[in-house]
Amino acid sequence: MPYAPADAHVTFTLHPDHHPGVLATPSGPTGDAARSHLHDLGFRSTGPDTMVLARIDREEPYYAAQAANELAAYGFTVDIAPALQEEIDTEWTWADYPMPWCSREEIRQVSADAQRIHDDIATGRLTIHLHANDGHTTVAVGTYATGVRRHVHLHGEDHLRQVSLTFEDEAEALADFHNQYNVAVRRGPAPPTELEQSVHQALCGRATPMAPTALATPPMTAGPGEHEEFLDHLFDSKPQWSKYRTWSDETTIASHESLTVRAEFDHEARHRTDTAWTIAEYDGPVGERLWRATITAGTPVPFIRAITDHLDDPLSAEPAEPHVPLHEAGWAAASHPARTTWQAPDRSLTFEHQPHAVGDRWTVFGGDDANRPAWSIRLSPGVPQALLAQLTSIAVHSTSPHSSTSRRSPPLPRLPVPLPQRHGRAR
Structure with a gap:
């Protein structure tokens, strides 16, 4: 195992609303390690501290016991609730199983x-x-x-x-x-069976996750020319950014004075899902790339501004987990085998996290359909937690009831930063 699991505790209990589903609650300094391992064992996150095991074969107690044994073998402290232990110890069979010859x-x-x-x-x-x-x-x-x-x-x-x-x-x-x-x-x-619906509801953590509903608010998108205006304003208001044009004049390159940040803007990106921005931060002027963001042409400007502001003045304080603002604002969490999504109450904006993805680890997109987004921001592994926290806070602000629902993105103010500081890397 690539991490030390000491000082982590995992409690297993029966799911109160989905029998015989299992809840796992990791805690402690290395709780993230436990969550990662539980994800590999079939558990899915439904909140900041809770993971659920819900299966269509109703064998959750059996697989929960296996998960508890594996975690204990790696040194985690494991606690199984008495009611769940009774389910684990009770052998059962399917009534009228169509393959009676099977062991x-x-x-x-x-x-x-x-x-x-x-x-x-x-x-x-x-x-x-x-x-x-x-x-x-x-x-x-x-x-x-x-x-x-x-x-x-x-x-x-x-x-x-x-x-x-x-x-x-x-x-x-x-x-x-x-x-x-x-x-x-x-x-x-x-159509999904009753059991499939029940499993889906347990994994999503909401009562009617499969009922189709119309968008209460259309996705906020950037209007024509807004990205061009923002790029001009970036160079006019922030002298630490230098402007370069490529030989074809189709792309403008913005280089930060630290020589560790580079942003490319494609002037020919017309469709809302065309990639307009590619932003990357490096470990030194000639170092390895730390992370990368790709941004499509329809992305509201406040999200782009948050990224460039973070690159100028990163948060000095350790931020909360990125999903905390979404959870506090009542966004619906849904967990799948390979990803976790948070959706705005009006379904106009979605955050998606793929914890094991090699390419795009985080995705922010307008609307509720990842296959047909109004716009998207894709962030690679290594993206700073502080930046993710800023993006989620902007998402909550932009989908709150008092926000504008017009097609043009409203001029949201920059989030306050406690102790702003410049990049410490040398030229």
Whole structure:
């Protein structure tokens, strides 16, 4: 294990509203290490201090016990509530299980395979094209994002869903599915089962996470020319930034006097999702890159201003966790196998964190659909916590009821910084 787990405590209890889901509460100086390990074991964050294990096979006590044993082996202090321990010690079986010849471990393996399919669909790794009812259960055809034999037929629901056929060609998979189920075929995935909805609600930490609702407020976006105006104002008001033009005049480069920060602006970015800004900070004038941000043309100017202001005067005090302002403002948290998202109450703005991503670790985007954002800011690993805290605070301010809902981004004031200081790196 790459970190020392000493002084961390993890408490496991039964979920009060989703039986037999499990809550894990890490605490202590190395609680982040425990959270990272729990994430690898299937737990998902639903708040700053709480993680949930919710599965479609209802084997949460079994996997919670495995997680507790692994954490204890690494030196974490582990506490299991009596009610959960009773569930762990009680062996149970599915009523009317359709594969009576399977042993208990074989049943768990079938269920674990079904859980992986469920997770692949939830994360978008497996896209479902069509579904049907074969008279007994739900069947479907889908495509994995990667893999050799990545086009599959699925059979069953919940803990019984299995891959029944694999194909190398998508057209062949779809044609075979149509031939088998004919008029019963329907577009897209089947409606979620009651168990899937219950699991999703437990992971999201809200009552009706799957109910579609319209946006109360359209996403705030930058108007035409606002980024150009901001760039001009940056050079006029801050002499520590120097202006350079490339040979094609399509790009302006802003270089900080510390020689550790560089921002590139693409004047040809027209569509709101075109990359307009690329900003990076380096470990010294000729050092390695510490982090990078890419910003699209529709991004409201206050977010860009927050980034450049942070590069001029970073916070000297240690900030709170970035998600704290979102949690305090009532943003809905939803956890998936590979990411955690926080969504504004009016669904006009979303923060997304992928803790294990190599490229874009944090994403801020307008709207509630990551596939069709109004704009986006993507931040690599290494981005300072203080900057993330500023961005989340601006997000809360911009989506509060008193904020403007016009298309042009309002001129938000810069967040106060307790003890501003300049970069300490030499030229």
